[in-house]
Amino acid sequence: MKIGFVGLGSMGSAMAPHLVAAGKPLSVHNRTKAKADKLVADGAVFAETPGDAARGEVVITMLSDDAAVEETVFGKDGILEALPKGSTHISMSTISVALSERLAAAHAEAGQEFVSAPVFGRPDAAAAGKLFIVAAGPAEVLDLCQSIFETLGQRTFFFGEEPAKANLVKLSGNFLIASTIESLAEAFALVGKAGIDPHAYLELLTETLFSAPVYKTYGGLIADERYTPPGFTAKLGHKDVGLALDAAEDLQVPMGMASLISERFLTLMAAGAGDLDWSALGKLAKRDAGDDKPLSDG
Structure with a gap:
């Protein structure tokens, strides 16, 4: 072949x-x-x-x-x-x-x-x-x-x-990954501001409640604040969540969380951080909690 x-x-x-x-x-x-x-x-x-x-x-x-x-x-x-x-x-x-x-x-x-x-x-x-x-x-x-x-x-x-069904499944999956990253970002910002060690917190999460690879991978990136080199950029995350929203509109399915996450990625892009890994939502959540490091700094 x-x-x-x-x-x-x-x-x-x-x-x-x-x-x-x-x-x-x-x-x-x-x-x-x-x-x-x-x-x-x-x-x-x-x-x-x-x-x-x-x-x-x-x-x-x-x-x-x-x-x-x-x-x-x-x-x-x-x-x-x-x-x-x-x-x-x-x-x-x-x-x-x-x-x-x-x-x-x-x-x-x-x-x-x-x-x-x-x-x-x-x-x-x-x-x-x-x-x-x-x-x-x-x-x-x-x-x-x-x-x-x-x-x-x-x-x-x-x-x-129908080939398009596979694309819809993929977009729904990327929406779920982005939702998980945003949830992890906010949780790490919360405990981090209280001085809790992020790696100890990650170990707790992934050894008890959330052992799936997505939590280990993106929780690890957020705990390490390691957003370069990107495996998948924030810009591409914004693109995929937008495509999920387009499909949702055609099917008349409200997706409030997807709309929120689209705005979060757009905020990263507007700050010059669109080429960071999409786990840089962790950096955005930390900035919102008072951190003064530039978002574009990987």
């Missing part, structure tokens, strides 16, 4: 090496060609355009937002015009429900297959092949993609034949 991979950012550059290591013929494309050098040295082929990466049986996109996916798929030398009939586009990006629906319709009209398969996990999980994959699309196409999912992640969860 000849595979193309488009998007070698922090996630894509951690995912694509697994496909090379598994012996799958791989073409890679990224706007910054240098990011592909290690993959090419290990046996991948560099594709000059997204379309050049999409001439095999499968092309995977792992891009930052709707605009990047739209340009890559619908733009000049894009995936839509190059992907052979019957071949599959697997979108692993976190994108809007509306764009996922548009992609499904466009690929169907072109005689191509489309699968949404966004992931849960930070770059370190991607590098370890430990991502959780949320997939939706035609059953027979998902079966063909299973070996790819097994190469990239530790488990795949299936949500039916």
Whole structure:
């Protein structure tokens, strides 16, 4: 199976090496060609355009937002015009429900297959092949993609034949993570102002009430005040919560907490801290409690 991979950012550059290591013929494309050098040295082929990466049986996109996916798929030398009939586009990006629906319709009209398969996990999980994959699309196409999912992640969860359902599940999950980060941020600000050791507090939380990885990961980042380098930026957190709110409006589902968290991320962005890890909500809560360190200081 000849595979193309488009998007070698922090996630894509951690995912694509697994496909090379598994012996799958791989073409890679990224706007910054240098990011592909290690993959090419290990046996991948560099594709000059997204379309050049999409001439095999499968092309995977792992891009930052709707605009990047739209340009890559619908733009000049894009995936839509190059992907052979019957071949599959697997979108692993976190994108809007509306764009996922548009992609499904466009690929169907072109005689191509489309699968949404966004992931849960930070770059370190991607590098370890430990991502959780949320997939939706035609059953027979998902079966063909299973070996790819097994190469990239530790488990795949299936949500039916409509690709956009996977995107909605992913957005709901990112909303829950952001809600957890905001709750942790406020709790750490509260006990921290009373002089309680944040690491002792984290140990209590994660050894008793909240043992899930999300509490350990983001509680640890907040306790350490370690917001750089980002695994996922506040700017991207704002984008994803906004996409969840867009979907909620279409479905007429009020999400008051999501609206609040969107404003919290926007506050970080307005202060020049949008490129910090999204756990920098902890820094914002501490600032609100009287800390005078600049928010943009990672």
